[in-house]
Amino acid sequence: MSELRTNKIYPRNGLPVGASGGGIIQIVQTVMTAGVTYTNTSFADIPSPGLSVSITPSSSSNKILLIADIACTGASSNYNIFQLVRNSTNIYRGTDSKTYVGTRIWYPRSDGNADGNSMGGVSMHFIDAPGTTSSVTYKVQVRVTDGTGGINRRNIDDTSLASSFTAMEISG
Secondary structure (H helix, E strand, O other): OOOOOOOOOOOOOOOOOOOOOOOEEEEEEEEEOOOEEEOOOOOEEOOOOOOEEEEOOOOOOOEEEEEEEEEEEEEEOOOEEEEEEEOOEEEEOOOOOOOOOOOEEEOOOOOOOEEEEEEEEEEEEEEEOOOOOOOEEEEEEEEEOOOOEEEOOOOOOOOOOOEEEEEEEEOO
């Protein structure tokens, strides 16, 4: 006679028996090491290679945890303003009527005299409920209020840093 013993069995959906949600199903990440600059004053995708991920949820009731970690720079008194989009829909951005509203803003220096040496970091965390089992593309978009902004580099040289964007499917 055969006997099988185990302490735990985890089903494919990442949940232990009896749990009602919260298991990680899959993780997709992109890491950007190229330095890019931009001058767009309207929201646009981060210049190539950009920060985007595609994920196909296994259930329409599952959620997607998004985590962005961005190294950025600016010059003069410009703001770097970031938002998250699902496909082409803004999912994480302020609703104030001011023109500088985004999700996260990075300002180079409080005295407004940044010379391209100032570096900073922006992080965003958001849980989305896409309600689909079709492939979904998430992107970080950016704009500046004026001048030139940069990611993974200083504006005065080609300092090489890294930024990442991660999507985790969480069981519903």
